[in-house]
Amino acid sequence: MNLKKSLLLITAISMAFFLAACGDDDGAEFQWDFVTEEVQGQVQYEYAAEFAERMAEKSDGRVEITVFEYGGLGDGVDQAEQLMDGYTELAIVSPGFTGTMVEEAQLFALHFLFPDDIALTQQILDESEALNVELRAKYEEHNMTPLAFWTEGAMQWTGSSPLRTPDDFDGFQMRIQESPLISNSYQAYGADPTPLDWGELYTSLQQGALDGQENPIFFIEDAGFHEVQDHMTVSNHNNYVAMTVVNTDFYNDLPDDIREMVDETVEEMRSVGFEMQDQMNEELLTAIEEDTENPTEVYYLSEDERQAFRELAIPVRQFFIDNYGEDSGRILNMLEEEIQAAQQ
Numbered sequence: 467m468n469l470k471k472s473l474l475l476i477t478a479i480s481m482a483f484f485l486a487a488c489g490d491d492d493g494a495e496f497q498w499d500f501v502t503e504e505v506q507g508q509v510q511y512e513y514a515a516e517f518a519e520r521m522a523e524k525s526d527g528r529v530e531i532t533v534f535e536y537g538g539l540g541d542g543v544d545q546a547e548q549l550m551d552g553y554t555e556l557a558i559v560s561p562g563f564t565g566t567m568v569e570e571a572q573l574f575a576l577h578f579l580f581p582d583d584i585a586l587t588q589q590i591l592d593e594s595e596a597l598n599v600e601l602r603a604k605y606e607e608h609n610m611t612p613l614a615f616w617t618e619g620a621m622q623w624t625g626s627s628p629l630r631t632p633d634d635f636d637g638f639q640m641r642i643q644e645s646p647l648i649s650n651s652y653q654a655y656g657a658d659p660t661p662l663d664w665g666e667l668y669t670s671l672q673q674g675a676l677d678g679q680e681n682p683i684f685f686i687e688d689a690g691f692h693e694v695q696d697h698m699t700v701s702n703h704n705n706y707v708a709m710t711v712v713n714t715d716f717y718n719d720l721p722d723d724i725r726e727m728v729d730e731t732v733e734e735m736r737s738v739g740f741e742m743q744d745q746m747n748e749e750l751l752t753a754i755e756e757d758t759e760n761p762t763e764v765y766y767l768s769e770d771e772r773q774a775f776r777e778l779a780i781p782v783r784q785f786f787i788d789n790y791g792e793d794s795g796r797i798l799n800m801l802e803e804e805i806q807a808a809q810q
């Protein structure tokens with residue numbers, strides 16, 4: 467992190483503490499910060515806001531949660547680090563941003579791993595022992611406890627040029643989240659991946675510094691990326707997985723009744739979060755298709771076209787096992803077996 471960013475971060479954290487201290491007057495016994503990587507109207511923020519409301523109600527006002535939009539507390543990596551260090555209590559974290567801390571969590575960067583059926587994917591995320599026991603333990607080594615893994619939708623590509631075959635990625639300047647395995651996944655297609663904070667992405671695409679990016683449809687529309695990209699490819703090459711994460715010490719130190727309320731709310735939010743992303747992804751696909759002011763050609767890859775990408779993506783799994791974390795092979799194999807069983 468550079469000096470300017472560090473100063474901004476310190477100011478933002480001090481402000482948060484100051485506001486929390488001011489809040490003591492209203493009597494809430496527990497005052498927590500819930501940080502998200504998105505802004506109002508987007509899935510993560512709306513999930514956290516709903517979570518906060520439910521906790522306030524359930525606890526009769528004993529728990530007050532302040533929800534933070536993306537932006538005030540640094541980038542995705544900074545936010546994960548603040549949670550790990552206990553500056554914040556709860557966060558929605560994209561595993562991509564923890565790739566250098568929990569190497570095994572990079573498995574979410576593997577393309578064509580989860581089923582195309584998004585409801586089945588959510589069921590796997592809910593029930594997987596590989597994720598909810600094994601990977602959770604890896605995060606807990608870093609003082610972060612993922613309480614839920616949940617989908618924000620299938621990921622699609624946007625580009626300044628059409629993206630239909632691996633050849634179209636040759637030399638393509640692809641924006642990625644800061645995660646080594648996401649980079650490997652795009653290098654396998656011949657692209658030139660560049661990590662960048664999403665806050666700077668619109669301008670980079672607009673100015674042509676980057677050629678394209680990947681995200682779920684709701685995010686592409688809401689962040690306006692389609693306005694500065696002529697093409698969108700419905701590739702369903704991966705699933706955008708987010709995690710509801712708590713600081714481990716904070717969570718373990720909670721009184722039993724309050725911890726049970728947190729767990730109960732996490733359970734309730736599984737279907738609420740799923741519905742939120744489902745509705746937003748559907749509505750905003752229509753919005754992109756009907757936006758005549760900023761026309762974007764929407765292309766649906768055929769199964770044969772997807773197969774050409776899948777063939778290049780499969781060897782990345784071995785690369786992941788060989789290079790990222792001592793338990794990556796064991797956890798990935800376990801997850802692949804769970805996926806297979808769920809599909810039968």
Ligand code: 6CS
Nearest residue numbers: 503504542643664681685
């Ligand atoms: O592309 C990104 O970096 C952002 N995309 C989503 C769907 N949520 C937050 C994340 O930082």
